[in-house]
Amino acid sequence: MTGAEFIAAVAALHRASAEDDLCGPFLSVLPVTAVAISTLGDPLGSETVCASDSTAARLEEIQLDLGEGPCWEAVRTRRPVLEPDLQRSRSAGWPVALTALRDARLGAVFAFPIRFGTIDIGAVDLYHREAAAFPEGAVEDATALAEAVARQVLRRALAGVDDALQGHTQDGNPYSRREVYQASGMLAAQTGAGPSDALLLLRAHAYAAGRPVRDLARDVIARDVDFTDHTDSAR
Template identity: 55%
Template structure:
């Protein structure tokens, strides 16, 4: 079956992209844009594991928050699998077709009003940030277009979450941060990351900062290693 998206649907999606992209300037709730353009009941966005910690960044309702809490407590579920595999986990009828890898989580779902769950990994370059969980009270599927739209929104949300994490944590101080040479090295390293990962300049710098934070190093130290080709984000992303 061919699904034709109306012009209003695409306009709504464009507005959601714009709103999410500007969230760091407007302090917009990160969950709301997903609800406006996707046929789901609730959304939860969370960071998972080291180094960013395991916590809910935002949840659209109590059921979405509970979905996150269950997975945190049990250490299993779609959000963990999505981040581990770096692939979306799409479960259209979780009560009847739960994943054998999440036996306790699937059983715990009986206590909630969740019928289907869709988990998308939040990654920025080589950094594993967390996941976005979308749920519906009834079993349902997402179309290819809806999956693509969700993936795009999740990519934007990942950058916003990383920005918020870096702002809320103290990074290792760099005594040379104000020196011209230091700025030139960071600028050069940013350009190299940009080329390695085919991302924009702001995202490349964000990846440098996130990598430095996750390894308890200064941005200057990481930039030096990137320029010296001791750190190659392409290799890191491929696991080599």
């Protein structure tokens, strides 16, 4: 990578429109094979903003479904999380996600927090299919790119919140998890659980059934799965 290529990547993130790919600039200048960017937790909700390919999207979905993983740790600590050899990692901070990412045959993951001012927005996850070290210079570059993308991610997340508040049902984001929150609301009504516990229950049943949370959420919304009288009907 040249200095000119890095400057071009930063500039592309700063001038990106609502339809532009935010993952491409990371992939073009960093030593990784896939990239995903997600918002995480409050205040913007948890949703993938972009993914460079279907593998990155699935790896991101694993972490969002489980509510743990390197991206969550990066947001919590506000520091990069570097796992150059995931198959041999002894990280104890996210044991379930570690097992799931290993099962997906992921080699390495490097997560960088995204913040705008005092707002914790989410994280950029940089994936490598093989075990691979992340050079010190690349850490600095990835940190700068994460800072450059923050404004764009915040704008897109707020636009999604505005659409939801206005009752718009059309969603241009293929990674939208809106149905997850709709299903957890239905589950809360069925079981009497609070919103956070309802989401946790939905995640737990999806994990036990070996299904993505979004798949189970669709069944709940379609009333193919009902938690009113029992809590073991996930299938």
